[in-house]
Amino acid sequence: MKTKNWLVLLASCVALASAPLMGCGDDADPSNDNNVTENNTPTNNTPTNNTPTNNTPTNNTPTNNTPTNNTPTNNTPTNNTPTNNTPTNNTPTNNTPTNNTTSCVPADWFTGQAFAEGTDAHNGGNPLDAASVTLDDAGLQGIVDGVANGTPDENNDYIVTLDTPLTITGALVIATGRTDNDNTPDVIEGNDWLYLQDANTVVVLNAGPGKTAFPEGEAPTEAVKVGDTVSFSTSQIKSYAGVSQAVLVTDFTIDSSGNDVPFSDYTGKDIPLEDLGKLVRVGGVLTADNGGCGGSSICYTLTHGDKETVFRSNSDFVDVGTCVTFFGPLGSFDDAAQLNEVNYAWTYTN
Structure with a gap:
């Protein structure tokens, strides 16, 4: 009887020795894997590390995390959570030149042709x-x-x-x-x-x-x-x-x-017609294209501060959104001040 029990016990030991070893927290644990990819592939994103609680569709929907705006290298979920980079805060509507006039800094150093060090033969004063x-x-x-x-x-x-x-x-x-x-x-x-x-x-x-x-x-x-x-x-x-x-x-x-050479800076101010023909400086952003206004010229709305003045030009280098500083003789049309870019040397754009 003792011999029979010994044989049964020996057979059980042999069976256990041949079974796979089970455990938790060993080197194969995904929570300790230092080679996870940045693309969140199934291999490196097991349910243990990416439970529905931390990666629900609400926080990682295609709308807020498209490949174009959220590349894996430069815009990981850690630095670009939906709270800081939602479409509401970074849509073209809120960042168009028309609505973002504060980005235009007038060139208050620009003096057109009244610049003795200029390369034009007529610069001086x-x-x-x-x-x-x-x-x-x-x-x-x-x-x-x-x-x-x-x-x-x-x-x-x-x-x-x-x-x-x-x-x-x-x-x-x-x-x-x-x-x-x-x-x-x-x-x-x-x-x-x-x-x-x-x-x-x-x-x-x-x-x-x-x-x-x-x-x-x-x-x-x-x-x-x-x-x-x-x-x-x-x-x-x-x-x-x-x-x-x-x-x-x-x-x-x-x-x-x-x-x-005398001039008056009217950026952000009303421009008086009493200065017709005299040198004025006005800097701001072109906020509207009002169509053709004689020859090949286009009349734009130049917004400077809370004021608006017509800027007339036939230049291919200005358009709505261009930051313009004008320094030249004041013109007029229909009893209103107008900035006529008769000479391109009168305008600085940035």
């Missing part, structure tokens, strides 16, 4: 706040009065021909409306469109598109710069867009260079 600059009376008011009191010739581009030429002495050049053409090095196109200012008003020296105000042989042979003072006589004048013009000049001279 020392830009200063208008309140700190005192200009002399160069006689420009005589041109304004001559236009107002004269009889424009309807058959000659509404030009007023004066019986006695007016003499202008020491008018300050504040801008040029044309840029020089590299293909015509013998012609200085910028000299044919000059914005002039004195103590009383602003007048433009300009005979019109493709024309020159200088008689043959009398055009200046050097580039007239912003900050220069000039003198001349004029016998033909007119008005265009509310600004008086000298369209025929003689005896033109450059008297001095590097003078102070």
